Amino acid sequence: MSDLRRSMLFVPGFRPGMLQNSSIYGADSIIFDLEDSVAVTEKDAARVLVRNILQELDFSGIEMVVRINPVTDSPFGEEDVAEIAGVRPDAFMLPKADEEGIRVLADMLDEIEQKEGFEQESIKIFALVESTSAVLNLCSIAKASTRLAGIMLGAEDLTAELGIKRTLQGNELLYARSHLAMVCKSAGIDAIDTPFGDVEDREGLEYDASQAKSLGLTGKAAIHPRQVGTINRLFSPSPEEVIYAGKVVAAVREAEKEGKGVLALDGKMVDAPVAARAEKVLKQAKLAGIEV
Amino acid sequence: MRITKSSEAGKQEANDIFIWLEPNEKEEIEIKLESVVKLQFGKQIEKVIRETLAKLGVTSASVTAWDGGALDYAIRARVETAVRRAGEV
Known part of the structure; x- marks a missing residue:
């Protein structure tokens, strides 16, 4: 299960x-x-x-x-x-x-x-x-x-x-x-x-x-x-969603290292809800057997 | 325990087995089996029927079985249902 x-x-x-x-x-x-x-x-x-x-x-x-x-x-x-x-x-x-x-x-x-x-x-x-x-x-x-x-x-x-x-x-x-x-x-x-x-x-x-x-x-x-x-x-994340979520998570980790609270990715602001959603997409993708 | 009332369970279709239980005058289990895989699995099907009846405490019954290639779990389920329907469990 x-x-x-x-x-x-x-x-x-x-x-x-x-x-x-x-x-x-x-x-x-x-x-x-x-x-x-x-x-x-x-x-x-x-x-x-x-x-x-x-x-x-x-x-x-x-x-x-x-x-x-x-x-x-x-x-x-x-x-x-x-x-x-x-x-x-x-x-x-x-x-x-x-x-x-x-x-x-x-x-x-x-x-x-x-x-x-x-x-x-x-x-x-x-x-x-x-x-x-x-x-x-x-x-x-x-x-x-x-x-x-x-x-x-x-x-x-x-x-x-x-x-x-x-x-x-x-x-x-x-x-x-x-x-x-x-x-x-x-x-x-x-x-x-x-x-x-x-x-x-x-x-x-x-x-x-x-x-x-x-x-x-x-x-x-x-x-x-x-x-x-x-x-x-x-009901699985699309390839585009997985790629974007991967970029978001990577950008957030980089910003955390540099001590930045807010960041932008491809001209769009990434805040806590966007980051949380990206984490969820990657988790769903892994469960669905999609390469992340 | 003797089967004293006729009963049936299952269907004559692929992957299923139809079991018809009747009283047997003798104190034994008598099995008549027709199966699409009788040559290959006839002995195993009879064994599963006998084991299931024994587990349920049935010592006397006449069993007619038409098998469409049922797996052991389905054979056990159909035999148990037929015994229950005969009012013996």
């Missing part, structure tokens, strides 16, 4: 072929899904399958997340956690998340970690926010548990509730995405964008992911392996 979460790839939890091949596409995180992609009659089979694959196959280097069913208004969520927490996935993703659901899940994990002798809070939580009330309560949701590693936007349910259509332009998501980016940045967790539904439309995905990145989101969900490469590229 690395700290990089550019792409989070959803994989249906019932298909062994898809589960066991999911690690080859380059996604930073893989989400084995027990919720929407699994029929009610196969929930039992899927959770046993996901438990076994996590126990027996080596996914080292990839963050392994399991999307469970809701824990407060579904009979399946608690069973999902009880079955799978013992094999220690990196995180659970809670759909239709609200403060109460996150607290219930965190309490269950507290108990299981203590019983199993796992390090406390070693299993993280991702919240999937899919309703207007959840978007409006993002500040509270982000503080609901210190296990929270990130919040993902679920735009299909959200736009359905609003009674509006999703468009290629994405204006209907402007508020939710901006709010999510602000809240997550403030809480020090990742802000993950909703999936792009048309797996055939590469240009649409490119535009959609660029919009999300420009608003401050840190990664994006993928619902098909072919989306992973585009998402990873867009």
Whole structure:
């Protein structure tokens, strides 16, 4: 598992072929899904399958997340956690998340970690926010548990509730995405964008992911392996950004040696926020395997 | 423990295995296996099925399995699910 979460790839939890091949596409995180992609009659089979694959196959280097069913208004969520927490996935993703659901899940994990002798809070939580009330309560949701590693936007349910259509332009998501980016940045967790539904439309995905990145989101969900490469590229620093960040960091170090507080690079002032941003770009580039 | 009720788990598709459990009059595990890789891995698949049943405490059952090249973890998962569905775990 690395700290990089550019792409989070959803994989249906019932298909062994898809589960066991999911690690080859380059996604930073893989989400084995027990919720929407699994029929009610196969929930039992899927959770046993996901438990076994996590126990027996080596996914080292990839963050392994399991999307469970809701824990407060579904009979399946608690069973999902009880079955799978013992094999220690990196995180659970809670759909239709609200403060109460996150607290219930965190309490269950507290108990299981203590019983199993796992390090406390070693299993993280991702919240999937899919309703207007959840978007409006993002500040509270982000503080609901210190296990929270990130919040993902679920735009299909959200736009359905609003009674509006999703468009290629994405204006209907402007508020939710901006709010999510602000809240997550403030809480020090990742802000993950909703999936792009048309797996055939590469240009649409490119535009959609660029919009999300420009608003401050840190990664994006993928619902098909072919989306992973585009998402990873867009959420990695560009070569130009890496070169400029390298120049900034070098100039700042030189100025520090000379005892200068403020400096200019290529005619632009470099102050503390610019320097901090450059450091972050270089860190992200290193994590993404880009030569710095 | 004897399987007293029929149950099934898994699918007849690539990388998966379909397991059909039935009661067996004899106190033994009887396995009928069809697999795309029976020549190469038939013995190993049967071994995994037997080991999983033994681990779950099942001593009497008739197992029919259609394998599409499932790895061991999937075989174990499908057998366990079928036993649970038979109400034996």
